[in-house]
Amino acid sequence: MNIMIDSAVAMPDVQSSVDIRHIAIERVGVRGVRHPMLIAAESGGSLPTVGTWELTVSLPAHEKGTHMSRFVALLEQHRQTPMTPARFCDMAVSMLVLLNSEKGDIAASFPYFMTKVAPVSGVASLMDYEVKWTARVQTAAACGSAAANTVGQAEFELSVLVPVTSLCPCSKAISQYGAHNQRSHITVNAVFADPALVEVDTLIRGIEQQASCELWGLLKRSDEKYVTERAYENPKFVEDLVRDVAVQLQNVAGVQRFRVEAENFESIHNHSAYAVVEG
Numbered sequence: 001m002n003i004m005i006d007s008a009v010a011m012p013d014v015q016s017s018v019d020i021r022h023i024a025i026e027r028v029g030v031r032g033v034r035h036p037m038l039i040a041a042e043s044g045g046s047l048p049t050v051g052t053w054e055l056t057v058s059l060p061a062h063e064k065g066t067h068m069s070r071f072v073a074l075l076e077q078h079r080q081t082p083m084t085p086a087r088f089c090d091m092a093v094s095m096l097v098l099l100n101s102e103k104g105d106i107a108a109s110f111p112y113f114m115t116k117v118a119p120v121s122g123v124a125s126l127m128d129y130e131v132k133w134t135a136r137v138q139t140a141a142a143c144g145s146a147a148a149n150t151v152g153q154a155e156f157e158l159s160v161l162v163p164v165t166s167l168c169p170c171s172k173a174i175s176q177y178g179a180h181n182q183r184s185h186i187t188v189n190a191v192f193a194d195p196a197l198v199e200v201d202t203l204i205r206g207i208e209q210q211a212s213c214e215l216w217g218l219l220k221r222s223d224e225k226y227v228t229e230r231a232y233e234n235p236k237f238v239e240d241l242v243r244d245v246a247v248q249l250q251n252v253a254g255v256q257r258f259r260v261e262a263e264n265f266e267s268i269h270n271h272s273a274y275a276v277v278e279g
Contacts, residue, residue: 018062018063018064021061022061022062023061024058024059024060024061025058025059026058027056027057027058027105028056028057028058028059028065028066029054029055029056029057029066029068029071030053030054030055030056030068030071030072031053031054031055031056032052032053032054033052033053033054033055033071033072033075034050034051034052034053035050035051035053035072035075035079036048036049036050036051036079037049037050037051037078037079037083037108037110038079038080038081038082038083039082039083039110039112040082040083040084040087042199042200042201042202046082047112047113049110049111049112049113050110050111051108051109051110052108052109052110053075053106053107053108054105054106054107054108055071055074055075055095055104055105055106055107056104056105057095057096057099057101057103057104057105058101058102058103058104059101060102066099066101067099070098070099071095071099073098074091074094074095074098078091083133084195084196084198085133085156085158085192085195085196085198086195086196088106088108088133088135088156088195089135089137089154089156089195090154091106091135092104092105092106092135092136092137092154093137093154095137096137096138096139102138102139103136103137103138103139104136104137104138105134105135105136105137106134106135107132107133107134107135108132108133109130109131109132110131110132111128111129111130111131112128112129112130112131112160112200113126113127113128113129114126114127114129114201114204115127116216116217118216118218118219118220118223119216119223119226119227119230120220120222120223120225120226121219121220121222121223123218123219123220123223124218125216125217125218126217127215127216127217128217129160129161129162129163129204130160130161131158131159131160131161131200132157132158132159132160133156133157133158133159134156134157134159135154135155135156135157135195136154136155136157137154137155153193154195155191155192155193156191156192156195156198157189157190157191157192158188158189158190158192158198158200158203159187159188159189159190160187160188160200160203160204160207161185161186161187162185162186162187162188162204162207162208163183163184163185163186163215164183164184164185164186164207164208164211164212164213164214164215164241165181165182165183165184165211165212165213165214165215165227165231166181166182166183166184166211166212166231166235166236166237166238166241166264167179167180167181167212167213167231167232167234167235167236168180168181168235168237169235169236169237169240170237171235171268172232172235179232179235180266180267180268181212181231181267182264182265182266182267183215183265184211184238184241184262184263184264184265185261185262185263185265186207186210186211186241186242186245186260186261186262187260187261187262187263188203188207188245188249188258188259188260188261189258189259190203190249190252190255190257190258191255191256191257191258192254192255192256193254193256194254197253197254198254203252206248206252207245207248209248210236210241210244210245210248211234211236211241212230212231212234212235212236213227213230213231213234237273238262238263238264238273238274238275239275241262241264241275242260242261242262242275242276242277243277245260245262245277246258246260246277246279249279250279257278257279258278258279259276259277259278260276260277260278260279261274261275261276262274262275262276
């Protein structure tokens with residue numbers, strides 16, 4: 001027996017019903033969504049990658065639920081758009097309109113690739129970094145403004161993990177030859193008032209310059225000699241790393257606040273050395 005469904009009959013919209021518990025929800029949405037994205041390259045063109053997304057909005061006390069499918073629909077709508085931090089914030093603004101909400105956050109974590117040229121041989125290779133973009137937006141009503149329907153300036157936060165080499169100044173000072181060194185992770189979280197001022201490549205290069213030596217994906221023997229000697233001539237404690245990066249960030253246009261973490265995966269201990277600076 002065939003059962004015909006009349007498309008003209010509206011299906012119940014349960015999530016739009018009234019909730020009687022009178023408890024507002026700060027953030028509700030989807031997380032752990034893996035979805036392709038294009039990153040607009042600073043040199044032109046776009047870089048394909050895969051983002052792990054989290055999209056959330058606030059839900060007023062009288063609404064039972066949000067429309068979960070609309071978050072994924074928003075991702076599909078922007079899948080072919082080369083993303084800049086400014087466009088990423090525009091996407092967050094459109095999410096508030098789509099979900100009829102006063103506050104919302106969008107975050108995407110993704111591998112970010114840069115082409116680097118080895119210091120001596122000049123051979124080119126890709127270097128990958130862990131990057132996270134977060135956009136936070138709210139309507140004027142959420143801020144207590146009379147212009148309730150307008151959306152305020154989005155806050156953009158960039159998080160990037162940069163692997164580097166660090167060499168211990170103490171080890172160098174007390175040893176007749178050699179000094180212990182290790183790979184280190186420098187993680188920077190920087191909040192920008194204006195996303196148009198964000199330059200990811202420039203920020204990563206600036207962070208690398210504060211280490212004993214930067215890393216490359218491909219090195220020849222002449223490059224290895226350079227890296228070894230460069231690190232030896234430029235020893236850095238974990239404290240030096242966070243302080244030097246903090247000084248650099250103080251001179252980056254548009255940065256409102258920042259947090260710098262450095263973790264040295266010690267080669268002579270079974271634990272890490274760790275430091276944090278906030279500014």
